[in-house]
Amino acid sequence: MSQQVKLYVSPEEYLRLERQSEYKSEYLNGEIFAMTGASRKHNLITTNISSSLSQQLRGKLGEVYASAIRVKIRATGLYTYPDIVVVCGEPQFEDDCIDTLLNPTLLIEVFSQSTERYDRIAKSSYYCTIDSLAEHLLVAQDEIRVEQYVRQPNGEWLLIEYLSLDSTAQLTSIDCFLVLSDVYDKITFDPNHRVTR
Numbered sequence: 616m617s618q619q620v621k622l623y624v625s626p627e628e629y630l631r632l633e634r635q636s637e638y639k640s641e642y643l644n645g646e647i648f649a650m651t652g653a654s655r656k657h658n659l660i661t662t663n664i665s666s667s668l669s670q671q672l673r674g675k676l677g678e679v680y681a682s683a684i685r686v687k688i689r690a691t692g693l694y695t696y697p698d699i700v701v702v703c704g705e706p707q708f709e710d711d712c713i714d715t716l717l718n719p720t721l722l723i724e725v726f727s728q729s730t731e732r733y734d735r736i737a738k739s740s741y742y743c744t745i746d747s748l749a750e751h752l753l754v755a756q757d758e759i760r761v762e763q764y765v766r767q768p769n770g771e772w773l774l775i776e777y778l779s780l781d782s783t784a785q786l787t788s789i790d791c792f793l794v795l796s797d798v799y800d801k802i803t804f805d806p807n808h809r810v811t812r
Contacts, residue, residue, distance in 0.1 A: 656727075663801075667793060668701060668791055676704060688745055697719070697723065697724060698724050700722055724752070725756055727756050749788035750763065750788045756802070759799060761777040761798065763777070
């Protein structure tokens with residue numbers, strides 16, 4: 616009987632490999648996890664959001680990164696690539712390569728049915744441990760639904776849900792807003808699909 620042995624990869628080795636790789640991977644507890652490609656809807660929604668936020672932050676403090684920058688969550692050691700990252704103030708990076716952000720202000724994940732559980736349970740719980748994080752959004756791609764988690768002064772997180780195209784999410788942490796009709800521009804939905812909770 617043979618058993619597959621998992622080899623431990625150090626964070627330093629992960630970063631060395633990741634910086635040479637053509638494809639993105641996440642890292643947690645000594646393991647590397649390859650990331651899958653994104654769907655058309657995912658790409659459209661991510662582009663719509665990042666375009667809106669980039670335009671609103673033009674000439675202001677704040678940088679928007681769409682799917683390209685790695686974030687390290689110090690409390691858990693997770694290295695991950697959120698779909699959209701906004702940092703206000705001076706960005707802090709792990710090292711001189713300037714490719715691993717430590718202090719995001721806002722994180723946004725665009726999820727599908729296949730990624731919802733991971734984004735909602737695992738990633739969200741990790742994100743909540745980031746001291747600099749003020750807001751976190753989960754955006755559905757198969758229905759009109761945006762969930763906004765806002766850090767309160769006592770450290771708890773307030774959930775606000777938006778379920779219609781005429782809704783507007785106020786992102787107070789970065790002094791911006793997202794109109795859902797802009798978020799879902801060019802996206803069509805199955806008319807028989809019912810909003811889930």
